[in-house]
Amino acid sequence: MQRLDSQEKHRVTVTLNGREVEGSARPNMLLSDFLRAELGATGTHVGCEHGVCGACTVRVDGRAVRACLYLAVQAGGRRIDTIEGLSETDGSFGILQQAFHESFALQCGFCTPGFLTTLDHYLEVNPDPTEAELRDALSGNMCRCTGYSEIITAAMLAAKRLRDRSQSNPQKK
Amino acid sequence: MKPPSFDLVIAETARDVTACLKEHGTDAKIIAGGQSLMAMLNMRLVKPKVLIDISRVADLDYIRRDGDFVEIGATVIQAQLEDWPELHSALPIVAKAMPHIGHFQTRNRGTVCGSICHADPSSELPLLLATLGGEVVLTGQRGKRVLKADEFQTGMLSTACGEGEFVTAVRFPAAKAGQGFAFDEVARRHGDFAVVSLAAVATGQDVRLGVGGVADRPTVLELNSEQGSDLDDKLNAFAWALGASDDIHASARYRRELVRRLGKKLVNEARDAAS
Numbered sequence: 001m002q003r004l005d006s007q008e009k010h011r012v013t014v015t016l017n018g019r020e021v022e023g024s025a026r027p028n029m030l031l032s033d034f035l036r037a038e039l040g041a042t043g044t045h046v047g048c049e050h051g052v053c054g055a056c057t058v059r060v061d062g063r064a065v066r067a068c069l070y071l072a073v074q075a076g077g078r079r080i081d082t083i084e085g086l087s088e089t090d091g092s093f094g095i096l097q098q099a100f101h102e103s104f105a106l107q108c109g110f111c112t113p114g115f116l117t118t119l120d121h122y123l124e125v126n127p128d129p130t131e132a133e134l135r136d137a138l139s140g141n142m143c144r145c146t147g148y149s150e151i152i153t154a155a156m157l158a159a160k161r162l163r164d165r166s167q168s169n170p171q172k173k
Numbered sequence: 174m175k176p177p178s179f180d181l182v183i184a185e186t187a188r189d190v191t192a193c194l195k196e197h198g199t200d201a202k203i204i205a206g207g208q209s210l211m212a213m214l215n216m217r218l219v220k221p222k223v224l225i226d227i228s229r230v231a232d233l234d235y236i237r238r239d240g241d242f243v244e245i246g247a248t249v250i251q252a253q254l255e256d257w258p259e260l261h262s263a264l265p266i267v268a269k270a271m272p273h274i275g276h277f278q279t280r281n282r283g284t285v286c287g288s289i290c291h292a293d294p295s296s297e298l299p300l301l302l303a304t305l306g307g308e309v310v311l312t313g314q315r316g317k318r319v320l321k322a323d324e325f326q327t328g329m330l331s332t333a334c335g336e337g338e339f340v341t342a343v344r345f346p347a348a349k350a351g352q353g354f355a356f357d358e359v360a361r362r363h364g365d366f367a368v369v370s371l372a373a374v375a376t377g378q379d380v381r382l383g384v385g386g387v388a389d390r391p392t393v394l395e396l397n398s399e400q401g402s403d404l405d406d407k408l409n410a411f412a413w414a415l416g417a418s419d420d421i422h423a424s425a426r427y428r429r430e431l432v433r434r435l436g437k438k439l440v441n442e443a444r445d446a447a448s
Contacts, residue, residue: 001182001183001184001185001186001189001193002182002183003180003182003183004180004181004182004183006178006179006180006181007178026178027178027179027180027181027224028175028176028177028178028179028214030175030176030215033175049174049175049215050174050212050215050216051208051211051212051279054276054278057278063281063282064277064278064281065278065279065281065282066208066278066279066282068211068215069207069208069211069215069279069282070207070211070282071176071181071207071211071226073181073183074183074226074228118277118278121277121281122277135363136272136363136364137277138277139276139277139362139363139364140275140276140277140279140364
């Protein structure tokens with residue numbers, strides 16, 4: 001049993017997008033703030049901070065979760081994947097990003113990281129979703145600019161490209 | 174908004190948890206997935222001195238058949254139950270309701286027991302537990318005790334969990350041959366808190382109809398062989414007895430109408446599904 005004092009900073013080590021990194025956090029620091037302020041991963045956006053808008057979604061040990069409802073110290077030792085990890089290794093757009101770009105699936109872009117990280121996990125669970133299933137899966141993410149139609153179009157396009165890629169190259173995710 | 178400051182205890186065993194509860198009493202709060210508690214902390218609606226994280230207690234991470242029940246340990250997240258291969262055969266009504274329980278991301282973190290402990294009158298899992306007649310297992314310094322769902326939930330966000338105790342598991346009765354199940358809800362956004370949620374379990378003509386989101390806790394109506402206008406009258410009386418009130422989402426009148434209409438639909442659906 002470990003007890004972390006409220007006034008002290010504690011060392012937290014996580015695997016962020018495949019790289020082991022370290023920061024420090026008081027017990028009440030949110031994972032969203034830890035990622036942004038301690039680790040400099042500012043792609044994770046902070047919206048409502050009570051679990052409604054979905055902008056802060058990241059993957060912890062593979063599962064898409066809300067970083068504003070997660071304490072940084074609880075994430076110690078876990079694997080965290082953020083929007084920064086979605087591009088290709090040469091820095092070009094990954095499949096999800098490219099589909100959003102082509103389909104005009106964003107306007108101000110604030111909510112976009114949350115949509116992409118949610119889809120990154122959801123399309124692994126359900127690689128061939130119907131439009132209705134995608135609407136359900138994305139119901140936990142809010143976008144106040146585009147009105148969702150383009151986002152669903154982009155998600156359908158990304159799902160198709162991911163399926164095509166896994167058929168042509170079964171080794172790759 | 175940010176949480177207030179607190180000490181965090183990362184428990185490894187159930188004994189750690191009860192020892193810590195004994196030491197701190199009501200100054201301590203338990204967190205597992207935190208999908209309700211973290212929001213309340215962020216809004217500073219609760220200010221515990223100590224937060225006890227039970228999410229790493231390995232002994233509580235199980236889903237198992239135990240006689241007529243499916244027992245689910247306190248650290249099992251909702252997505253784990255959703256992926257459980259026996260869910261559709263053992264708990265078909267839970268499988269039906271699953272997509273309505275929060276969102277994809279919150280089911281990936283929120284626990285089954287946590288939702289039941291939180292005892293929000295509009296959440297689906299407490300409604301399902303009440304409608305099925307399930308049980309809650311509490312563990313304290315002096316050992317375990319088991320409460321029926323309706324004994325456990327005592328009101329809005331309040332339960333019979335005593336000082337020094339915490340919920341270690343919940344037990345859902347498994348589906349029996351010939352039973353029929355139905356679930357439906359109305360929410361402003363898919364996955365949000367329900368304006369009204371209903372669940373029905375039929376064993377032959379006998380139906381248990383549960384309603385969430387109207388009274389201060391899930392409420393169950395037992396029906397035997399009522400049909401037609403008898404059923405309408407019973408549902409109408411039930412709708413009034415729930416004591417609906419107006420709020421920003423819906424009027425009391427609209428809620429009562431949902432109980433009458435969806436109630437009738439679900440009772441019939443569940444009876445049709447029972448053979």
